Amino acid sequence: EMQLVESGGAVVQPGGSLRLSCTASGFTFDDYTMHWVRQAPGKGLEWVSLISWDSAGTYYADSVKGRFTISRDNSKNSLYLQMNNVRTEDTALYYCTRGDYFGLDVWGQGTTVTVS
Amino acid sequence: EIVLTQSPGTLSLSPGERATLSCRASQSVSSNFLAWYQQKPGQAPRLLIHDASLRATGIPDRFSGSGSGTDFTLTISRLEPEDLAVYYCQQYGSSVWTFGQGTKVEIK
Numbered sequence: 646e647m648q649l650v651e652s653g654g655a656v657v658q659p660g661g662s663l664r665l666s667c668t669a670s671g672f673t674f675d676d677y678t679m680h681w682v683r684q685a686p687g688k689g690l691e692w693v694s695l696i697s698w699d700s701a702g703t704y705y706a707d708s709v710k711g712r713f714t715i716s717r718d719n720s721k722n723s724l725y726l727q728m729n730n731v732r733t734e735d736t737a738l739y740y741c742t743r744g745d746y747f748g749l750d751v752w753g754q755g756t757t758v759t760v761s
Numbered sequence: 762e763i764v765l766t767q768s769p770g771t772l773s774l775s776p777g778e779r780a781t782l783s784c785r786a787s788q789s790v791s792s793n794f795l796a797w798y799q800q801k802p803g804q805a806p807r808l809l810i811h812d813a814s815l816r817a818t819g820i821p822d823r824f825s826g827s828g829s830g831t832d833f834t835l836t837i838s839r840l841e842p843e844d845l846a847v848y849y850c851q852q853y854g855s856s857v858w859t860f861g862q863g864t865k866v867e868i869k
Contacts, residue, residue, distance in 0.1 A: 680858070682806075682860075689847070689849065689860060689861075689862050689863045690798070690800070690806060690849050690851075690860045690863070691860065692851070692857075692858040692859060692860055695858065702856075704856045704857055704858075705857075706762075706857065707762065707857075740805060740806075744853070746794065746812075746853070747796075747811045747812070747817075748796030748798075748808045748810075748811035748817070748851065748853065749796070749798070749806070749808060749851070750808045750811075750817060750818075752805040752806060752807075753805065754805055755805065
């Protein structure tokens with residue numbers, strides 16, 4: 646069974662830092678582009694960032710560019726999101742998800758980040 | 762960045778009725794790389810449609826997608842009670858992916 650499990654969510658003060666992690670299982674991790682998507686309480690989905698299978702390509706939403714860094718370790722089947730200089734508007738449930746030229750087809754259950 | 766605008770905001774229909782959800786892009790979506798997702802309360806989103814009209818694995822055939830360029834549609838041919846959810850469109854034709862704001866489907 647394909648699975649993504651996020652961790653690292655916490656309560657953090659504005660201006661602080663946090664690192665989210667996501668561990669994949671049940672599929673060949675280094676075959677796929679990976680993404681972070683977030684959802685603020687009671688709001689819609691917001692795409693955050695993607696990283697190509699070989700880490701050669703990374704892209705960010707304007708709302709996080711320059712503050713967040715996506716990375717991966719294919720030897721550990723793991724995806725990361727380093728969040729620096731966080732703001733109250735970064736409060737959300739953060740999903741790790743697999744996606745390429747077929748949409749986002751595998752999702753984790755999310756990890757909660759609260760900036761307060 | 763491509764902005765996706767979904768309408769209506771909320772759709773309230775009875776079981777068995779047809780639901781038509783719209784997604785309009787601020788510029789043409791490359792290669793019609795447009796997906797639809799269903800998110801039920803308390804759950805992660807689920808991929809329904811990709812490439813504008815291709816159903817994802819295991820998705821019932823009452824869900825269908827159509828459209829091209831800047832105008833896309835998700836149709837649920839015969840609503841069932843379990844279709845209560847928020848539906849999102851998303852484009853992946855550019856390096857920066859974006860979602861629409863969602864359409865909530867309520868079952869009368």
